[in-house]
Amino acid sequence: MTTQPIETHAPAERADIAAFLASHLNGRTAEELSTEFHQLLDAVRAHGKKGQLVITVVVDPPANGVDSAPMPIGVESAVKAPKPTPVKSLYFLDHDGNPVREDPRQMSIEFRTAPATDTFKDA
Template sequence: MGARPFTDTLVKLRYGALHDELTDAMNELVNKCSAASKGGKLTLTIALKPGKGGQMEITDDLKVSAPKEEKGSTIMFATPEGNLQREDPRQKSLEGIRSVEQEAREIRTLSSATPAQAAG
């Protein structure tokens, strides 16, 4: 009898739990690498410890090094009091400037109107 394929043993470790963890870890790593456009690493370490009666104790360690997604930053300004705010405290404000809210109104398209309707 020849050597048994490694995957035959892998799917039996911890009654299949390791195989499930590897599947989930690989799927998550692929998604994170794709989203970040950066590489990652999945490392499986298997340790063997022989017993006195012919048995073999097998332990595993799964490590995933996923890339971190880049996060945006916020620019804020320090005030003389030591606080942070979005507006530059040195910037002068213009009097009379106000925010104009959008009004709900009927929208007509020119393609559906006749030339006389579009002009009037």
């Protein structure tokens, strides 16, 4: 009885995503992503709120469905950096429902300017 050698196929080496991003567009993609990442870190530190950097790898099928045709691959990113909390001011609503700075229920007091003087008392 003769035995046939068993053919074994080594698993194909998979592309490393970090290496792909580093080399995509001759390194420009990695530079842009690094810049966006550091801007996000600065915004999170400055505002004390969480942020997000989303990296999307977009792969289009080969042209005309030809197996040997090149596959267009792009990298997109979106930064959701925290923003400062807007400053608020207090308002009252008048009888028509409009915002006003002074309380319409409060009695107003007329102010008058005190006379100016150039003389000072000695202590």
